[in-house]
Amino acid sequence: MSTLTSNGGVKLRTEGVSRSLLRIFAVAGNTLREAGRNRLFYGLLGAAALLLVFSVLLSDLALLDQKARLVQDFGLFLIPLLDVASAVLLGALLLYKEIDRKTLYAILPKPIRRSEFLLGKLLGLCALLALQEAALALCWYGVLKLRGGGMTQPIGIALLLSYVEVVFVTSVALFFSALSRPVLSGVLTLGVFLIGRVSYVLADLLGAQKSVFSEVPAMHAVGRVLLTVVPDLSTFNVADEVLLGWDVPVHYVTAATLYGLSWSALFTVAALLVFERRDII
Amino acid sequence: MADDVLLQLDRVGKTFRTGFWGRPVQAVREVSLTLHRGESVGYLGPNGSGKTTSIKCILSLIQPSSGAIRLFGKAPSDALARARVGYLPESPYFYDYLTPHEVLDYVGRLYGMDRGALKNRVPKLLDRLGLGKAMHRPLRGFSKGMLQRVGIAQSLLSDPDLLIYDEPLSGLDPIGRKEVRELMVDLRKEGKSLFFSSHVLTDIETLCDSVCILDRGVAVAQGRLSDLLLADRLESEAVLELAADAHDSAIAALTSVEGAVLCERAGAVVRVRVPTTRVPELTRRALEVQAQLRELAPRRDSLEELFMRKAVHVQDVGGEA
Numbered sequence: 001m002s003t004l005t006s007n008g009g010v011k012l013r014t015e016g017v018s019r020s021l022l023r024i025f026a027v028a029g030n031t032l033r034e035a036g037r038n039r040l041f042y043g044l045l046g047a048a049a050l051l052l053v054f055s056v057l058l059s060d061l062a063l064l065d066q067k068a069r070l071v072q073d074f075g076l077f078l079i080p081l082l083d084v085a086s087a088v089l090l091g092a093l094l095l096y097k098e099i100d101r102k103t104l105y106a107i108l109p110k111p112i113r114r115s116e117f118l119l120g121k122l123l124g125l126c127a128l129l130a131l132q133e134a135a136l137a138l139c140w141y142g143v144l145k146l147r148g149g150g151m152t153q154p155i156g157i158a159l160l161l162s163y164v165e166v167v168f169v170t171s172v173a174l175f176f177s178a179l180s181r182p183v184l185s186g187v188l189t190l191g192v193f194l195i196g197r198v199s200y201v202l203a204d205l206l207g208a209q210k211s212v213f214s215e216v217p218a219m220h221a222v223g224r225v226l227l228t229v230v231p232d233l234s235t236f237n238v239a240d241e242v243l244l245g246w247d248v249p250v251h252y253v254t255a256a257t258l259y260g261l262s263w264s265a266l267f268t269v270a271a272l273l274v275f276e277r278r279d280i281i
Numbered sequence: 282m283a284d285d286v287l288l289q290l291d292r293v294g295k296t297f298r299t300g301f302w303g304r305p306v307q308a309v310r311e312v313s314l315t316l317h318r319g320e321s322v323g324y325l326g327p328n329g330s331g332k333t334t335s336i337k338c339i340l341s342l343i344q345p346s347s348g349a350i351r352l353f354g355k356a357p358s359d360a361l362a363r364a365r366v367g368y369l370p371e372s373p374y375f376y377d378y379l380t381p382h383e384v385l386d387y388v389g390r391l392y393g394m395d396r397g398a399l400k401n402r403v404p405k406l407l408d409r410l411g412l413g414k415a416m417h418r419p420l421r422g423f424s425k426g427m428l429q430r431v432g433i434a435q436s437l438l439s440d441p442d443l444l445i446y447d448e449p450l451s452g453l454d455p456i457g458r459k460e461v462r463e464l465m466v467d468l469r470k471e472g473k474s475l476f477f478s479s480h481v482l483t484d485i486e487t488l489c490d491s492v493c494i495l496d497r498g499v500a501v502a503q504g505r506l507s508d509l510l511l512a513d514r515l516e517s518e519a520v521l522e523l524a525a526d527a528h529d530s531a532i533a534a535l536t537s538v539e540g541a542v543l544c545e546r547a548g549a550v551v552r553v554r555v556p557t558t559r560v561p562e563l564t565r566r567a568l569e570v571q572a573q574l575r576e577l578a579p580r581r582d583s584l585e586e587l588f589m590r591k592a593v594h595v596q597d598v599g600g601e602a
Contacts (some may be wrong), residue, residue: 003553010394010402010439010440011394011395011398012364012392012393012394012439013394013395015361019393022393023391023393026387026390026391030379030387032382033378033379034376035380037378038378048404060322097536101374102370102372102374103374103375103376105342105370105374106368106370106373106374106375106388106432107391108341108342108434109340109341109363109366109368109370110363110364110368110388110391110392111360111361111363111391111392111393112360112391169518198543200584201508235513255340277344278342279344280337280342280343281297281337281343
């Protein structure tokens with residue numbers, strides 16, 4: 001660890017893994033604090049919680065033994081959707097806001113590496129999305145209890161894997177926000193998400209005997225490229241297991257989590273490489 | 282590199298690509314300068330002259346297209362070199378949801394300062410800058426002057442050797458300007474080295490030993506302020522008291538010296554400017570018309586005159602090109 005001492009006796013410790021981690025956590029903490037002081041965030045969270053409560057009223061339309069099921073399906077649809085939407089929106093704005101408000105000019109000249117700053121922002125946003133998902137899941141659990149349902153292993157796994165997917169989407173948004181302006185970043189991130197969600201269909205089309213992706217060479221090439229650069233996000237979808245009440249095997253959860261985190265790491269490294277070379281004008 | 286050289290720019294240039302076709306725009310061209318420990322260098326130039334761009338290069342916010350920068354003998358991308366710098370950006374913007382105390386706490390953690398040191402230093406620093414009573418109020422309600430003080434406080438937190446301030450006095454009211462200027466004078470007395478940009482000449486004249494005048498990205502003049510202002514010392518000024526009668530004829534005799542100009546007349550006292558080579562002739566004429574020589578001194582340029590001459594010269598050259 002390298003320590004600098006100023007003439008006035010102020011000690012600065014800038015080198016070493018622990019100091020690097022502290023800087024990353026400082027940035028992450030500030031990112032969390034920003035959301036924590038934003039009324040809009042609480043507004044969105046409140047609106048989402050209200051929607052979940054609304055599912056109780058909706059469930060009255062269902063047959064007697066299907067009330068809990070309706071609440072369960074509604075929550076499993078709404079929570080990941082909100083988390084992904086937040087990841088796209090907040091991720092696309094993550095760097096732009098710092099540059100636009102010129103706050104980055106005061107931070108990057110400090111003894112912090114750009115990679116530490118970016119990792120801190122990513123970590124902060126992921127923590128925020130985890131809190132958001134946890135808060136909504138808690139609210140959902142309450143509503144579910146009210147309708148005679150409960151938390152099962154597949155539901156817990158579904159929430160966990162949806163969070164892994166959210167981390168992936170956040171890293172994609174971070175990559176695009178290091179490259180371009182927020183609208184384009186948002187559109188591109190959404191594009192990657194949608195392609196990822198239907199990539200298993202694309203794989204089927206490429207293998208089918210009669211489809212535009214198998215018959216037209218150019219489209220075949222495009223399909224192959226898309227399948228290479230975009231992961232199969234259906235990996236994180238365990239709706240069938242939830243529907244049937246089957247336990248999701250631990251090895252599947254582990255493999256899916258590693259798969260998602262590996263893709264996230266790939267996009268994060270790409271974002272770091274881009275951001276490291278970017279002029280902050 | 283000698284230990285007392287804190288900052289060195291060697292033929293630094295920055296070209297931006299703008300527009301759809303990536304048209305090159307040279308913001309900074311081959312700027313070289315050196316700042317030694319304890320020195321105060323003013324970076325002077327009109328708006329758009331490349332001051333902020335070169336400061337961003339020094340702090341690794343942008344990469345220079347050519348040349349080399351050494352900060353404490355290291356590349357600016359080295360975080361260890363930047364740890365010894367306190368930077369105040371032009372119109373400082375901080376997270377407006379934070380309080381001054383939180384800003385300094387955050388910045389301190391980026392510098393790797395201990396919690397104990399921060400607890401001790403932050404309130405003292407905020408008190409020194411007159412923010413003691415506002416240290417727990419969010420920045421979003423702060424005036425420009427108060428934000429500038431927060432900016433200065435965060436730049437001083439790590440007790441840096443070198444302060445790099447970009448337009449530290451712009452946008453402040455007269456009282457704010459005076460206070461910040463006095464603070465900068467105090468910092469100089471404490472031994473801090475200062476590199477600051479401004480287009481306000483009086484600030485530079487008050488605070489700096491050396492200047493670098495930048496115009497359209499080119500360093501058109503640089504060196505010690507006293508040397509630069511005397512460098513083109515080709516003229517002298519004489520203050521003369523004329524005899525009681527025949528003022529007009531005496532003035533006519535004095536101004537008949539080749540190149541002499543009457544600068545000022547107040548009753549029997551006149552101020553005449555002549556080329557230094559013509560001073561003997563002027564004194565001879567003064568004796569002839571019985572005028573008393575009260576004062577004779579080489580004329581010193583004001584920084585404004587120097588700046589206008591250098592900047593206008595470059596604009597002429599640019600215009601011809």
